[in-house]
Amino acid sequence: MPRVADELTELARLERECCPFADWAVRDSGALVILDVTAQDAFGVLAVHEMQDGFTAAVAAFAHPRSLEELA
Numbered sequence: 565m566p567r568v569a570d571e572l573t574e575l576a577r578l579e580r581e582c583c584p585f586a587d588w589a590v591r592d593s594g595a596l597v598i599l600d601v602t603a604q605d606a607f608g609v610l611a612v613h614e615m616q617d618g619f620t621a622a623v624a625a626f627a628h629p630r631s632l633e634e635l636a
Contacts, residue, residue: 569597586612 569592576588576599585608591598603609 572597572599575599583611 569590572590576590579586579588579601585605586601586603589600591600601612601615603612
C-alpha cells in the first residue's frame with residue numbers, strides 16, 4: 565500500500581501545519597496503513613472528535629449517495 569501510505573503521510577504533514585493542536589502520525593504495518601491522531605488537551609481532543617464526525621459523515625454519504633431532492 566505504498567500509495568496510500570504516501571497520501572496519508574502527506575495529509576499528516578498538511579494537518580500538522582494547519583492543526584498544530586494535534587499530533588499526526590502514520591504507521592505502515594504492510595497490511596494496514598494507520599493514521600494516528602492524538603491531542604493533549606480538552607480543546608484538541610474535542611477538535612479531533614469533530615473532525616472524525618465529519619469524516620464519518622462524508623464516508624457514509626459516499627457509500628450511500630442520495631439525490632439532491634432527498635437532501636433538501
